[in-house]
Amino acid sequence: MSINYSSFLLPESELNGIRKVLYSPTGDGFYVLKGFLPENIGQHIRRFWSEIIDTSCLNRSFCYKTRNEFFFGHPNVYRVAKDDTHDVKVFHNYLWNYPHDEVTHQIAHMVISMINQLERKPIYHELHPMRYRSDEKDAFKGCMLSYRVIQTFNNATVPEHRDFGKDDPHNCFPEKLNATLILSEHGKDYGGEGMSFTTNAGRKLILNKDLQLTTGDLLLWRYANLHGVDGVKSEAGQKGFMRIIYPREGVYDYAPEKDKIEEGAHVAAK
Amino acid sequence: MSLPSDECLVDSFLSEGIPLTMESAENWQELVNWQFDAIKDLGIKPEHKIIDIGCGFLRAGMNLVPYLNDHHYFGVDAFKPYLNIGKKLLSEIGVSNSFDVRFDTGFNLDQFGQTFDYAMSIAVVTHLSKKQIETLFKQLKKVMKPGGLFLMTYIPIKDCPPRGFYFHGFYDYPMSSSPFCNREYLQELASSLGIEWVTGLLPEESPSQKVGVFRF
Numbered sequence: 001m002s003i004n005y006s007s008f009l010l011p012e013s014e015l016n017g018i019r020k021v022l023y024s025p026t027g028d029g030f031y032v033l034k035g036f037l038p039e040n041i042g043q044h045i046r047r048f049w050s051e052i053i054d055t056s057c058l059n060r061s062f063c064y065k066t067r068n069e070f071f072f073g074h075p076n077v078y079r080v081a082k083d084d085t086h087d088v089k090v091f092h093n094y095l096w097n098y099p100h101d102e103v104t105h106q107i108a109h110m111v112i113s114m115i116n117q118l119e120r121k122p123i124y125h126e127l128h129p130m131r132y133r134s135d136e137k138d139a140f141k142g143c144m145l146s147y148r149v150i151q152t153f154n155n156a157t158v159p160e161h162r163d164f165g166k167d168d169p170h171n172c173f174p175e176k177l178n179a180t181l182i183l184s185e186h187g188k189d190y191g192g193e194g195m196s197f198t199t200n201a202g203r204k205l206i207l208n209k210d211l212q213l214t215t216g217d218l219l220l221w222r223y224a225n226l227h228g229v230d231g232v233k234s235e236a237g238q239k240g241f242m243r244i245i246y247p248r249e250g251v252y253d254y255a256p257e258k259d260k261i262e263e264g265a266h267v268a269a270k
Numbered sequence: 271m272s273l274p275s276d277e278c279l280v281d282s283f284l285s286e287g288i289p290l291t292m293e294s295a296e297n298w299q300e301l302v303n304w305q306f307d308a309i310k311d312l313g314i315k316p317e318h319k320i321i322d323i324g325c326g327f328l329r330a331g332m333n334l335v336p337y338l339n340d341h342h343y344f345g346v347d348a349f350k351p352y353l354n355i356g357k358k359l360l361s362e363i364g365v366s367n368s369f370d371v372r373f374d375t376g377f378n379l380d381q382f383g384q385t386f387d388y389a390m391s392i393a394v395v396t397h398l399s400k401k402q403i404e405t406l407f408k409q410l411k412k413v414m415k416p417g418g419l420f421l422m423t424y425i426p427i428k429d430c431p432p433r434g435f436y437f438h439g440f441y442d443y444p445m446s447s448s449p450f451c452n453r454e455y456l457q458e459l460a461s462s463l464g465i466e467w468v469t470g471l472l473p474e475e476s477p478s479q480k481v482g483v484f485r486f
Contacts, residue, residue, distance in 0.1 A: 009441060016287045023289045025277045120289055120439035166293045174293035200292075224293065 010117050019118055022177065022222055029200040030221040032211055036181070041103060042216030046183040048101045049091060049149045050239055055080070058091075072096065072129050072251060087154035087240075093147045094249075095128060104244065107181070108147040111218065111246055115145070115177045118220065129251045143248050149183075152232045153190070153240040160196060160228035164248075176223040176248065180207075183242040185214040190240045193231030197221060208241060223248075273299055273332055274359045282327075282358045286351035288438050298329070304477055305392060306333035311472055312419050312483065318342065318387035321379055321413065323406065324394035325371050328356030335360060335369045344382050345371035349443055377402070377409040385413055389420040393479060395451055396425045403451070407463055414486035419468070423479035426452045453482070460484050 021027045037045070058078035063071070077092040091100070099105030109127065116125045129144040164173040184190060186209045194208040200222070205211070207219060221227065234240045274282070276295040283290035309330070314320065316339050322330050325345025335343045347353055350373050357371070370382060389410055395403055410420060432450075437443040457467045466485045474481050 006441065012287055016284070019287065019289050020281075020284050023284055023291055024281055025292055117439070118289070120287065122436050122439055122441075125439075166296075172293065174291040175289045224291070 008123060010114060015117055018220065022118065022220065023175070023200075025200055027200050029225045030197055030207060030219060032213065033218040033220070035216055036218035037107070037216035039216060041107075042183065045101065045104050045107070045181075045244075046215055046239070046242060048104065049183070050151060050242065053091075053100060055089075062092075074251075076100065081156070086156045087152070088156035089151040089153075091149040093149070095144065095146060104147065104149070108145075108244070108246065111147075111179050111181065112145045115179055115220070115246065119175050119177055126248070144251050145246055146249050147244055147246050149242075149244050151240050151242045152194075152229065153234045153238070154232060156229065156232060158229040160198075160226050162226055163223040165224035174222075174224045178221055178223050178248075179246050180219040180221070181244040182208065182213040182217045182219065183215050183244065184239045186212065186241075189238050189242065190232055190234040192233035194229060194241050195243075196226075196228050196230065198226035200225065208243075272363060273302060274362050278359065278362050282355045282362070285358065286355055288351065288355075300477055301392075302329050302332050305330040305390070306337075308472055308476070308481070309334070309388060309390060309421060312388065312421060314338075314388050316342070319384055320344065320388040320390065321346075321382070321384075321386045321410075322371075323377065323379070323389065323391040323410075324348070325353075326356065327352040328360060328371065330390060330392065331356060331360060331369060331371070332363070335367050336365050338367065341368045341370065343367075343369040343371075344384060344386070345369070346374035346377070346379070347371065348373070348375045349437060349440075351438075351440070377406045379409045379413045382413075385415050385418075387415055387418050389414060389418065391420070391422040392476075393423055395422060395456075396447055396449060396479075397445055398451075399446075399448055400450070403456075404459065407459060407465065411463055411465065411486065416486060418486045419471075420465075420484040420486065421472070422482045422484070423476045424451045424456070424482060425449055426480050453480070456482055 018031045021031045022029060055078055059075045060078055062077055063074055073096060074094055076094060076097050079090040079092065081088050093100070095108065112127055113123045116123055126144050164171055164176045166172050166174065180195065186194065193206050195206065196204060197207050198204045207213065213219060232241045276292055279295045279298060280290050280292055309320070316337060318338065319342045320334060320338070322343065322345035325331060325347050326349070328345070331343055331345065353371055353373060372381065374381070391406070398406065414420065432446055432448045434444060434446045437445040460467055468483045468485045471483050472481055
């Protein structure tokens, strides 16, 4: 029997090669795991979130006006925006909820635990929310990682920005990573642009397009680097730019009052 | 002697699998300079010998190794990757003086076969149990010259319980924080061993922690 404590850890020799690309001042700040998912798994996830799920019975309301401000037990939320500047569907999923799709949910755990290991955090760090300690009032101590399925058909601008960088000293965690699990292919499922990203050395790329990413590829990237989404174009019947991201969310140790739930209801149900 | 660049620091950490970032590296030189200034204010001269307990990646060594005579800087640390980073950084900036730093988890300070004029322990005792702090002071008593000075920093008592964690996420380096350590406790412990808490030699605050100075 060779299973022991270390069996749960990814090989350090491989992780370290990836870390150098992500963090070195001369590195790219992103790393692609081509074919991270086997084809049948990737196709299952793509099909589930674009065809199988019944959006008519999903919760469409955030319980707070402020995005990224959740309480333990917040329900999953489905959001759709279709107007002159947005044409996007988003499924916000939290790890404490019974999953819509077990496959996506389990893979989220795997991706997040890999991110943790790359960041040199313990493997299960922030996988699940934890109550604050009495001496730690900082909201982001209660962070957990979630997964968000996004299907962008047209435009849906996410302006270029940084997360957890030094311009936000109270939430400066420059080692933080995010990941994008690609579920569609540029040139086939959509055209135009997509996810812009500026490397550690300052070079701007449109990652989904320039790297020819396709369903099942996993893109790891530094949160603190400039990034955004813009200029996606697709025709009726196309899947659009479809992906899953794994954002860090602030989690609060209380449930909202009823009026706050109603107040926030308009945010999502556009 | 110039310090390693931030880029060099980041890459040296990455070579040991620790994802330091440029943003995090920006302020490290402040602490490097504080450590050197503080020990110089206590009177260290090139002919003196110092033991650096929890020497880490040789933050103090960056200035002290080239300042002191050959083989006058000694250190121990319980985290091997830091020792490797420190040696690499000193080599990068072209330090040729010899020094002796070793992996050690038990404060075996007599392993060097030396007696010391100075000792320092920066941001270490907060991670020690009471028993370990007692061991540290007892071991220092064995190797410090009469009149020798020990500079340490600590985080004073807070209303929170001890916490265990993996250091830098390394699964073979479990650590803990035991923030019970305060001035009264340290003074009492030192006094019981015939060691004097000295005031007035340095400001009582470092950039991040409280400062204690002891005379043997």
